[in-house]
Amino acid sequence: MGTFIEYLKAYENSLKINKKGITITLSGLSGSGKTTIAEVLAKNLNLKLINSGDIYRSLAEESKVSLEEFSAKHNDEVDYEIDKRSLKFAKEGNVLIVGRLAGWVAGDNADLKIFVKCSLKERAKRVALREEKTFEEAKKDILARDKSDINRAKKLYGINLKDLSIYDLIINNDKLSFEEAKIIPVKKVQALLKKKALLI
Incomplete structure (x- = not known):
């Protein structure tokens, strides 16, 4: 029971939290559209929206350095702190947590774990538009990011x-x-929550 990440289990056991409300995690690769879907779901289900990127920015603010300086010093400890905070939110409930590792970190604390799939072609088109890059540049960046994320998850966790x-x-x-x-993701999630008797 609990988190699926081994190193977080001792930290989880130290948390004395009574969960209030449901916890949903939403994961997906860069450009998959997970943030857009998460925003709509959180609004419709009246859940607090937590993005791992927001936690990262909060850590930068707490360290009293610019985001650029913080990014340059980014190390494994930063990732671990993001995981701990995400897990705490998951255990508190009434939240939708967005992040590549959100489902793994929350584990059984999540009432529903969602993954957003999208083809490389479509993801590259979206990232190119969002970041004002060429399609080929976006595709190259996405492939590099995917490889880095997969290798990092394997190495750290x-x-x-x-x-x-x-x-x-x-x-x-x-x-x-x-x-x-x-519209469609909201209907699917509502149906699943009703099936689990978590939504009337």
Whole structure:
């Protein structure tokens, strides 16, 4: 029971928290559209939205250095602190946590673990538009990021990010229009929560 990350188990046992409300995690690779879907879900389900990127920025502010300086010094300890804070939020409940490792970190504390799938082509198109890059530049950056994330997860945690068996729901965001991405995932999540008797 609890987190799926071995090194976090001792920390988890030290937390004395009474969970209030549901916990949902949402993961996906860069450009998959996970943030957009998460924002819509959080609003519809009235959940607090926590993004691992926001936790990262909070840590930079707490260290009293610029985000650029903090990024330059980024090490494993930063990742571990993000994990600890994410796990604490998961145990508190009434939250939707977005992050590549969110499902693994929350583990059984999550009532629902979601993964957003999307093809490399579609992801590259979205990132190119968002970051004002060419399609080829975006594709190259995404492949490098994916490789780095997969290797880092294996090295730090001994987990395989390609293993989707931990997720309760996989959303294919490849063919969804912007409007459909705001409706279909909500309906699927609501149906699953009702099935688990977590939503009336």
